[in-house]
Amino acid sequence: MFDVLTKKKLGDKVWLMDVYAPLIAAKAMPGQFMILRCDADGERIPLTVCDYDRDSGRVTIVFQTVGAETERFSRLEEGDCFADIVGPLGNPSDLCDLPVEELKQKKILFIAGGVGTAPVYNQLKWLHDQGVSVDCIQGARTKDLLILEDEMKAVTENLYFATDDGSYGIHGNVCTALQQLWDKGVRYDHCVVIGPVIMMKFACQLTRKLGIPTVISMNTIMVDGTGMCGACRLLVGGEVKFACVDGPEFDGWEVDFDQALQRSRLYRTEEGRLMLKLQEGDTHSGHCGVCS
Amino acid sequence: MDIDVMKKVPVAEQDPAVRATNFDEVNLGYTRDEAVLEASRCLNCKNARCIQGCPVNINIPAFIAKVKEGDVAGAYGVISESSSLPAVCGRVCPQETQCEAQCIRGIKGEAVSIGRLERFVADTAKEAGIKPQLPECLVRKDKKVAVIGAGPAGLTCAGDLARMGYDVTIFEALHKAGGVLVYGIPEFRLPKEKVVAKEIENVKSLGVKIVTDAVIGRSLTIDDLLDKEGFSAVFIGSGAGLPRFMNIPGEQALGVFSANEYLTRSNLMGAFSEDSRTPIMRAKKAVIVGGGNVAMDAARTAKRLGAEVHIVYRRSEAELPARVEEVHHAKEEGIIFDLLTNPVEILANEEGWVTGCKCIRMELGEPDASGRRSPVPVEGSEFTIDCDAVIMSLGTSPNPLIKKTTEGLVVNKRGGIIVNEAEMTTREGVFAGGDAVTGAATVILAMGAGKSAAKGIDEYLSKQ
Numbered sequence: 006m007f008d009v010l011t012k013k014k015l016g017d018k019v020w021l022m023d024v025y026a027p028l029i030a031a032k033a034m035p036g037q038f039m040i041l042r043c044d045a046d047g048e049r050i051p052l053t054v055c056d057y058d059r060d061s062g063r064v065t066i067v068f069q070t071v072g073a074e075t076e077r078f079s080r081l082e083e084g085d086c087f088a089d090i091v092g093p094l095g096n097p098s099d100l101c102d103l104p105v106e107e108l109k110q111k112k113i114l115f116i117a118g119g120v121g122t123a124p125v126y127n128q129l130k131w132l133h134d135q136g137v138s139v140d141c142i143q144g145a146r147t148k149d150l151l152i153l154e155d156e157m158k159a160v161t162e163n164l165y166f167a168t169d170d171g172s173y174g175i176h177g178n179v180c181t182a183l184q185q186l187w188d189k190g191v192r193y194d195h196c197v198v199i200g201p202v203i204m205m206k207f208a209c210q211l212t213r214k215l216g217i218p219t220v221i222s223m224n225t226i227m228v229d230g231t232g233m234c235g236a237c238r239l240l241v242g243g244e245v246k247f248a249c250v251d252g253p254e255f256d257g258w259e260v261d262f263d264q265a266l267q268r269s270r271l272y273r274t275e276e277g278r279l280m281l282k283l284q285e286g287d288t289h290s291g292h293c294g295v296c297s
Numbered sequence: 298m299d300i301d302v303m304k305k306v307p308v309a310e311q312d313p314a315v316r317a318t319n320f321d322e323v324n325l326g327y328t329r330d331e332a333v334l335e336a337s338r339c340l341n342c343k344n345a346r347c348i349q350g351c352p353v354n355i356n357i358p359a360f361i362a363k364v365k366e367g368d369v370a371g372a373y374g375v376i377s378e379s380s381s382l383p384a385v386c387g388r389v390c391p392q393e394t395q396c397e398a399q400c401i402r403g404i405k406g407e408a409v410s411i412g413r414l415e416r417f418v419a420d421t422a423k424e425a426g427i428k429p430q431l432p433e434c435l436v437r438k439d440k441k442v443a444v445i446g447a448g449p450a451g452l453t454c455a456g457d458l459a460r461m462g463y464d465v466t467i468f469e470a471l472h473k474a475g476g477v478l479v480y481g482i483p484e485f486r487l488p489k490e491k492v493v494a495k496e497i498e499n500v501k502s503l504g505v506k507i508v509t510d511a512v513i514g515r516s517l518t519i520d521d522l523l524d525k526e527g528f529s530a531v532f533i534g535s536g537a538g539l540p541r542f543m544n545i546p547g548e549q550a551l552g553v554f555s556a557n558e559y560l561t562r563s564n565l566m567g568a569f570s571e572d573s574r575t576p577i578m579r580a581k582k583a584v585i586v587g588g589g590n591v592a593m594d595a596a597r598t599a600k601r602l603g604a605e606v607h608i609v610y611r612r613s614e615a616e617l618p619a620r621v622e623e624v625h626h627a628k629e630e631g632i633i634f635d636l637l638t639n640p641v642e643i644l645a646n647e648e649g650w651v652t653g654c655k656c657i658r659m660e661l662g663e664p665d666a667s668g669r670r671s672p673v674p675v676e677g678s679e680f681t682i683d684c685d686a687v688i689m690s691l692g693t694s695p696n697p698l699i700k701k702t703t704e705g706l707v708v709n710k711r712g713g714i715i716v717n718e719a720e721m722t723t724r725e726g727v728f729a730g731g732d733a734v735t736g737a738a739t740v741i742l743a744m745g746a747g748k749s750a751a752k753g754i755d756e757y758l759s760k761q
Contacts, residue, residue, distance in 0.1 A: 028516040042472060048566065048575045049472075074574060089472040091510040228561050228575075231470045231512055232696045233480075235540040235555035245542055245549075250697065264549050267649040271551050275576035 006086040007041075010063060015152040018070045019120060020079050021055070026090045027062030029054070034101050035128040036222065036254055039064070039092030040230045043081060047088060048074045051227045053124035053199075053253075054093060064090075067123035067152065073279035094230045095253045098128055098197075099220065108137045114193040114217070115141040115161075116179045116208050118200020122152050124222060125199050126160070133160040140193070141165070142186075144179035144204070148172035179204060180211045193217050198257060202269060206262035219257035223248045226271060239265050303406030306335040308413055313629035317600050320484045320569055323626060324388070329367075332417040336364040338402060339409045346399035347411060352745030353386075353453070355379040357396060357411055364414055373422035376415060377429040381456030381500055382449065382744065384423065384492045385478060387416025390741045391620050423495055428502050431460060438462040440758050443528040445513045445699070448476020449740045450534030450731030452500050453747030454754075459503040461755050466528075468511040473565065476536055477740065480565040481557075483594050485601070489564070514698035519706075519727060529761070530726045530754045533714060534747060537732035538696030542689055543586070547643030552578060552651030556587070556595040556690035563598050580604040580686035584654045586640055587690030588612070591737075593623040595688045596632045606632045607682055611639040611659050611672045637661070637672065641679065643687055653681045692737050703727070711736055719753030720746060728754055 010023040029039055038053045056065035070076045081087070100108065113132070117125035122143055132139055144167040145151045151166060151173060158164050166174025167182040175182045179200075196219040198208045205221045212219040225237040225248045237248035240261035246252065300306060309325040310316075316323050327335065339361040347357045356375050363372035376383045392398075392412035400408035442458050444451045447469040455465045473479050478493045487493060501507060511517060513535070522528045540555030542548050559577070562568040566575035583599040585592050588610035600606045608627070610617060613636050617624055628634070637659045644653040658678035661670035695712035707715050707723040713736055714729040716722050722729050730746025732738055 028511060032516060046567075046572070046574055089510050091470065091472070091512060091516070093515055094512065228558055228566070229471060229480075232539050232698060233537075233693075234558035234561050235542070236558045238542075238549070240549060245544070247539060250539065261549075264649075267551065268549065270649075271578075272576040279574060279576075 007088075007090040008086045009081050009083055012081070012083050015067065016149050018079075019067065019150070019152055020070070021065065021067050021152075022078075022081075023063050023065050024087060024090060025062050026064045026092070029064050029090065029092045030057045030059055030062045033057045033064065033093040034097035035131045036098030036101070036124070037093035037095050038124075038224075038230070038253060039066075039090055039094060040227070041066070041078070041087050042089040043074070043077050044088050047077070049089075049228060049230065050074050050078070051094075051224065051230055053127070053222065053224065055123035055127055056130065057127075065123075067120055069120045073282070091230070095249060096251075098254055100128065100132065100197075105135050105137065108132065108135065111195050112193045113137075113139040113195045113197070114183070115139060116183065116196065116198040116200070117141060117143045117157075118179060118198075118204040119145055119150060120152070121200030121204075121222075122157065125197070126153055126156060128197065129157065129160040138162040142167060142179050142182045144168070144182065144200070146170065178207070180207050183208070183211055183215075187215055196220070196257075197222075202262055202266045205257065205260075206266070209257040209260070209262070213258050220254050221257035221260060222253045223255060223260070223265065224253065225265070226269065239268070300334055300338075302338055303402075305407045305410040305413075306331050306338075308410075313626075313631070316485065317597075317630040320601055322488055323485050326420060327413050327417045329417075329421070332364055332414060333367060335410050335414060336361045339365070340401055342401055346401070347396040350396040350399035351379075352395065352741045353379045353748050355396075355415075360418060361409070361411070361414060364418060369418055369421045369425070370427050372418045373427055374430070376418060379748075380744070381429070381453050382496045383415050384419035384496055385449070385487065386741055386744070387412050387414075387419055388487050388492070389482060389739075391739060393621065395741065420492075429456075429499050431503055435460070436462050438464075438758070440464065440529045441466065441527055442530045442532065442754060442758075443468060443522045443526070444532045444534060445519075446470070446476055446534040446536055446731075446733075447474035447497070447507055447509075448534055448536050448731065448743065449478065450536075450733075450743035450747035450750075451476065451532065452497065453744040454532045454534060454730065454751045455505045456500045456503055457748055457751035458754060459500075459505050461751070463755075463758075465504070466506040466508060468513050468517070469507060469509045470512040470535075471565065472509050474507050474509060476534075480561045481591065481594070482740075483560065483564055483598050484569070485597065486594070512698070514702040519699065519703045519724070523726065529758055530728065532747070532750050532754065533699060533722070533727065533729035533733055534731045534743065535696060535699055535733045537693040537737045538712075539694050540689065541691040541694060543640060543691065545640060545642055547645055547651075548689075550643050550645035550651045551649045552580070552645075552686045553643055554578070554686070554688050556585070556591045556688050557693065559595055559688050560591070560598065563602075569598065569602060577602070578686055580684070582684040583607070583686040583688060584609055584640070584682055584684045585688045585690055586610075587692075588617040588619055589690060589692070590619045590623055592690035593619045593627050595690050596627055597630060599686070599688065600630055600632060604686070607635050607684070608632055609635045609638050609640060609654070609656060609682070611637065612669065613637055613661060616669050635682070639672065639674065640687070644681065651685050651687055653683045654687050655679060655681045693732075695733060695736065699733075719756060720750035721753055721757065726757065
């Protein structure tokens with residue numbers, strides 16, 4: 006079984022868990038994801054790997070409770086276990102294939118939004134371990150949603166914060182922050198953006214304007230996550246690609262974000278209904294019609 | 298009971314109007330009397346051609362003779378010598394093109410209903426708690442074999458290897474064993490708890506271990522299995538892969554699914570039940586594109602979830618690749634067949650939801666390479682079927698994962714793994730079979746390949 010080893014609340018609705026998943030801990034590389042089910046009736050939920058420890062079999066996940074299933078995840082306590090965790094899935098980041106010397110030559114910028122900070126952390130830590138220093142802009146709506154600050158600081162050369170409400174760091178979004186750096190003469194020749202689809206879309210528009218080649222990571226709807234169901238398809242350069250076997254990382258300039266955003270809404274009604282049912286527990290009758 | 302010996306003893310089925318609203322099994326199976334009666338139609342041919350028609354060569358006349366005597370345990374013993382999944386095969390094999398196609402009875406009348414008899418034997422044995430047995434003279438071999446994928450090919454290969462005395466472990470990527478038997482074929486054709494889970498228990502009772510949540514190529518590689526985990530041989534039965542789409546405009550719209558996704562949600566995740574936490578779209582009007590067994594399964598599932606269902610297929614009825622029985626059942630349940638029709642565009646509203654499927658009429662032209670007359674569009678014949686869901690059932694292309702992570706494994710143009718007569722791949726000690734080799738095919742062909750691979754593995758390991 007896949008035990009929950011530690012559990013920590015990082016912010017409003019944002020949780021960090023260490024789980025025991027030795028097969029994943031042994032093989033995971035930055036950029037990969039896994040699929041979890043909290044119990045025998047659970048839905049399969051894909052989450053990106055935040056951290057791992059090869060020796061102890063520990064894998065770290067970070068998630069926000071956006072639907073009924075992640076709400077259930079958040080109700081698991083230390084000592085409880087997930088029914089299933091499978092992975093690592095998807096391809097490791099392309100950066101992992103480059104020789105360290107080449108990585109050291111590059112000026113790499115990471116842009117992390119919301120819980121997208123977790124998969125970014127995994128890549129930053131890996132690069133840091135190789136002796137490669139990189140910069141990162143971490144964005145969120147407000148200060149309380151900026152997660153893993155100390156951990157991020159430890160693995161970056163320069164870490165910039167941006168909050169929409171100006172409560173911490175630069176007042177504005179990650180694009181404002183990048184533009185400010187650029188205007189000051191800071192230059193990058195590779196960018197990795199991970200976060201909400203809408204953020205990745207605007208970040209890519211900016212990096213395109215600035216001429217910084219950009220990689221993004223898609224967290225799409227999935228069922229099996231191994232290349233069977235096709236639910237995770239998206240258009241990249243006009244071609245159908247599958248996030249689970251072709252990705253999850255793609256050329257950010259080529260991804261059709263508008264369509265990806267639309268597809269992410271596919272089960273919103275059903276998810277909302279399940280969430281209401283879970284929150285209201287036995288008091289949920291379904292008769293008022295709000296949920297249907 | 299009087300019977301016409303020229304005809305099969307009929308089998309009870311759920312009424313079409315009732316079953317189109319539930320997920321219970323359609324075919325109710327023979328009673329003991331019906332089975333004995335049907336068994337009495339077997340001529341017990343000396344040169345039994347039905348055995349050659351069976352991809353796993355079950356001794357059909359021998360098991361039917363036992364049924365005739367009322368000896369179900371004996372009949373089960375005969376079948377078990379050749380097949381690990383008789384309750385499955387009795388339900389989903391295309392007997393009409395295999396064993397039953399060879400039956401002498403079939404020359405002048407109807408063939409003996411071998412499939413229904415096999416199902417009767419398997420189900421009755423199960424109810425009586427009869428399990429497959431390891432051979433009495435079994436010599437344990439001190440060698441471990443890894444099987445990738447707990448589908449029909451893998452389960453068969455594992456079962457046969459266990460009977461030969463090998464220590465077998467199956468690695469399954471999903472959280473549940475069964476492969477296409479659990480994610481693909483719907484409950485109303487193949488009950489999951491009552492039939493599939495029990496068959497898998499039977500394979501485990503032979504000593505086979507099953508590890509779920511292990512994706513070979515990612516969690517462990519084939520090289521890990523051979524070099525680090527102590528396995529002497531590997532069988533790849535990883536099944537088919539990525540669903541195909543048509544590459545027509547509108548295919549990314551909300552409400553367009555692959556049959557794989559739609560069926561996996563319903564079957565593996567149980568989304569057909571209101572209690573399931575995995576969502577599935579309950580369409581009002583669904584268009585299913587394709588004419589194979591998977592298309593029939595998707596259509597009949599959509600029907601049961603409340604939709605009016607149209608099957609859109611570009612050739613005519615004669616070319617439908619699905620089993621005749623499946624087409625017949627679908628029609629009985631009220632599925633509408635729009636034949637000689639092909640989608641050209643999927644229409645959506647401003648929010649991206651499917652509103653219709655624009656199609657064009659087709660006519661049959663010259664025969665193509667497969668010998669089937671190829672369909673050609675009739676110019677100016679476009680029309681629109683209003684619908685809120687389109688389910689693409691166009692087959693699959695092999696999953697690239699194992700090929701990508703296994704050096705020296707050669708695949709053909711279509712991505713299928715290349716094997717020799719003993720089912721060995723281009724990597725020594727690595728065997729393969731089923732859809733991973735052939736592309737999408739049937740349960741029983743995959744089982745046949747699993748069986749022949751078990752023989753190949755035994756020969757290979759015996760020489761070492």
